[in-house]
Amino acid sequence: MEPLKVVVAGPVGAGKSTLIRTLSETAVVDTDALASEDIGKPTTTVAMDYGTIHLGDQLLYLFGTPGQDRFDFMWDVLSEGALGLLLLIRGDRPEDFVPARRLLDYLTSRQPVPYVLGVTRQDQPPVWGPEEVAPFFGVPLERVVGINAKDPQSAAKPLIRLVELIAAEEAAS
Ligand SMILES: Nc1nc2c(ncn2[C@@H]2O[C@H](COP(=O)(O)OP(=O)(O)O)[C@@H](O)[C@H]2O)c(=O)[nH]1
Ligand SMILES: [Mg+2]
Known part of the structure; x- marks a missing residue:
């Protein structure tokens, strides 16, 4: 099976570095460095995070994009070969939803890849859940996971x- x-x-702040650190089976390349812009957080990811995980037999390479606006180049580089998109949003920051929706449009218009939305901070209510986020983003509930x-x-x-959706798309094509 081809790695994904x-x-x-x-x-x-959506939780990209955290998710990759939480899941990775290999040492995480974590490139958090001093932020060049004041974004209200002492450090931010300026290059990318990288980790790997097996889900059953499927090997996944996880690439965390920079939080700021510098990933266009990376998206083009990465989007060769099998690719899926996990878009993370903070469930307690609805003010991020509109820019995140634009980001989803932008990334999937460059290349229509399978995607899932991950809504973080479900452990810290009050927080928007998948049932509220899915209609806001105009995406099917099956693509939104808290x-x-x-x-x-x-x-x-x-x-x-994401792996299930990709398998289903492959079976249908
Ligand atoms: N309680 C809780 N904290 C989270 C969650 N996701 C991220 N965080 C925290 O939010 C902060 C920002 O996360 P980070 O992974 O650096 O965000 P990034 O900018 O997307 O890489 C960190 O302090 C994390 O520990 C979550 O699901 N629950
Ligand atoms: Mg980060």
Whole structure:
């Protein structure tokens, strides 16, 4: 089975680095460095996070995109070969939803890849859940998974869903 490259995208603070750190079976290349812009967080990811995980027989390479606006180049580089998109959003920051929706449009218009939305911070109510986020984004509920990015079982769920969706698309084509 061909390894699957998964791009983990989403606004700053969504939980991209955390999810990759939580799940990765190999040492994580974590490139958090001093932020060049004031984004209200002492560090941010300027290059990318990288990790790997097996889901059954399927090997996934996880690439966390920079939180700021510098991943266009990376998207083009990564989007060769098997690819899926995990878009993370903070369930307690609805002000991020509109820019995240634009990001989803932008990324899937460059290349129509299978995607899943992961709504983080489900362990910290009050928080928007998948039933509320799915209609806001105008995507099917099956593509939206609520998670705690710090919990391995929970963090794996959107990736399991992504692999299922890709398998279903392959079976249908
Ligand atoms: N409680 C809780 N904290 C989270 C969750 N996801 C991320 N965080 C925290 O949110 C902060 C930002 O996460 P980070 O992974 O650096 O976000 P990134 O900018 O998308 O890489 C960190 O302090 C994480 O521990 C979550 O699902 N639940
Ligand atoms: Mg990060």
